[in-house]
Amino acid sequence: MEVSWETSVTDSINTVYLLFSAYLVFVMQLGFAMLCAGSVRAKNAMNIMLTNVVDAVVGSISYYFFGFAFAFGSGSASNPFIGTDYFALKDIPNSTYDYSYFLYQWAFAIAVAGITSGSIAERTQFSAYLIFSFFLTGFVYPVVVHWLWSSNGWLSPSSSNLLFGSGAIDFAGSGVVHLVGGIAGLWGAFIEGPRVGRFDAFGKPVPMRGHNATLVVLGTFLLWFGWFGFNPGSFDKILVSYPTTTDQGNWTGVGRTAVTTTLAGSAAGIVTLFGRRLIVGHWDALDVCNGVLGGFVAITSGCSVVEPWAAIVCGFFSAWVLIGLNILALKLGFDDPLEATQLHGGCGAWGLIFTGLFAKEEFVVQAYDSGESGVVRPYGLFMGGGWGLIGCQVVEVLAIICWVSITMGPLFYALHKLKILRISTEEEVAGLDISSHGGYAYVAHPDEGHPRFYADYMRLQDQRT
Template identity: 80%
Template sequence: MEHSWESSVEESINAIYLLFSAYLVFVMQLGFAMLCAGSVRAKNAMNILLTNVVDAAVGSLSYFLFGFAFAFGEGPNKNPFIGTSYFALKDVPTASYDYSFFLYQWAFAIAVAGITSGSIAERTQFGAYLIFSFFLSGFVYPVVAHWVWSSSGWLSPNSSQQLFGSGAIDFAGSGAVHLVGGIAGLWGCIIEGPRVGRFDAFGKSVIMRGHNATLVVLGTFLLWFGWFGFNPGSFNKILVAYPNTVDQGHWTSVGRTAVTTTLAGSTAGIVTLFGRRMLAGHWDALAVCNGVLGGFVAITSGCAVVEPWAAIVCGFFAAWVLIGLNVLALKLKIDDPLEAAQLHGGCGAWGLIFTGLFAKEEFIVQAYDAGLAGAQGRAYGLLVGGRWGLVGAQVVEVVVILVWVSVTMGPLFYLLHWLRILRISIDEEVAGLDISSHGGYAYNAHEEEDSAPRFYGDYVRMHNNS
């Protein structure tokens, strides 16, 4: 059956919108790179930058060869692991649209590995990083994406048999992306242990500041910019007719989604600013950056289905979740250089619960029932007049992600540790990953260059002579 001219235009606009959103999400890799580079010490800057490049490169191959099929590849006579079967999918309507959808989902997949890299920065062997990055983006994350976003996923709100009559609403991935990356990073932190010198002989924490606050702030704003593709872009098709309304399609909700994203991140940043002022006695710009990101992470689940005022509530509590988990991490001697496990894991879990409390019925219909004959009587937010079904589904998603990532990434990290290929030696860590693994420092005018050896072999000889 031939497409009408109007259908072709609609498909083209949808594809262009999705590709543009994919480009914005990909810009977040640059944001991750700047944030990570600024948050580590100068002697490890080149290493963390390389891991961010590897996320994109390795993720491209692992997600194409395996990940996309695990997440969305369905249908008769389709190879579920490799090849062009990816571009004949149940969840994507037309062949011309498949490639845009793949690219957008790939940008999400590589973001997961970027989250985990921050948790285990400054002490991980590069070879081990290649292994777990491939496994995480090619298998662990795609399975969760299938549960939540595929029309046959058992947690999906688009499933024909919705869990508790609603399915779990994780619109842009507070759980599927951020909680997965955060829990994976947590297991890496626990199994590797803290960096040398992070805690003194009495167990008291020792501050290890990143070397460049400018890069941290730059990375934060790049991530903020990219989030406008991450959240509003998750309306994969913007030209979809709503039933019995004058609205033209999903594009009517895109602006509101961008606003809720902005309000949640801004609120979390302000609350973190004053919260850290009360706890530390000074204004902390770097903590505010993480607070802003924590608000974005939390709102990502419900950005399309909540009112703007609810986004402010989301950001307020996300800030305190982050602050509280950072305090707890210090007490438990968990060393996460970028607070990634607390930020993405903790705020991601809160975002899922928040959605179950504040999701509005009208917006759920717009996001998930557009194009149908009418609403499906979905459960909606408990605190805005809804039932317990949605809250229950959100809690289930939190629990199953925690279990799934723990039983996959936990053993993988332990195996790498057992094989002694996970963590670098103490000497290499003291010298810095740049000089021990990458041939020299990231900066020509390194602040310690006059007194430090230029190559790791020189460092070893100096150390042995002393």
């Protein structure tokens, strides 16, 4: 069949746009690596950087062989819960998108394992990372993708059988990506327990600050940059015209999505800056960085369907969600070195609820029905859209929490029972870099001259021999 010149150009532009977005999302892996490295103590910097690399390379193989099929395979028509047919991409209308679409979705998949890695940093055996990364990327995460982003998923807003007449709106993954990674990290950190010395004998928290604020800030800005592929890039075909107008198409949604993303993160950063100043008594750059990221996580669900002013509301409340959950975590004796559970899990859940409250009808039709006139869809409760959408958003939150809990919880527990999850106390005190990776990330480790460090190191060597 002969393809017209206009169609060929459109397909080419769409493919280049999608690939460029995939590259931006992949840059977020570097952002994760820098953020994680700066947030841990120097004696574990090599370990955390290596785990970020492992999450990417193991996740790539797992997602290629298994994950993509579970996520976007057509499966049985009577099975809306999981895809099975390898590369049976009925969700992709033009085969020219197959490879670029795979690459874009792969970049999302490997980000999930990176979120979970932060929750269990500084006390986890390296082999455990290999196991959970493979399972999370190849099975747990893709099943959730199928629910929301496949056209025959039971929660999908593109399904022919819409839940509550709406389907859940999770445009770029507040739930699919961030809540999944956050809940997986919750179970890993809970089963492992806190790091040695994180809480004193009376259960009071002991500060364990990261060793390099520069890396944390660098990682935050790299993640910010990558989020412009994460959210706007989820319009996987930019050249889509809306039939009822002459001047609107997906390209207008792309610009609006970039703006809402920026405003939500910025609002969350400002609120965190002043909120933490009131609580701890000083200005803290690291807290602000996490606040900014919390705003991005929250807006990721509704970035394409809300007004810019609503994005500021989203960021405002996401900051308080993060601050409140961090306080609660310390009271409960829960230790997450990167606040990944609170940030990605808590703010991701809030982002889903926020979308159910503030989604605008016009934008919902644009994003999911290409601006077709006469289409009626539930939209935000506070915008007059009824209970259909917010009901679906709540169902998504609960479904993800249950699914990840019944899959990743037993996995972490099994690793714990097999004694391949947590390192020994001696290795943890000495540092994972020297105990597992042959040396420190830095030539002169700041603890090398400390008598306690030397004694711990020598004891570890005696155990090995």
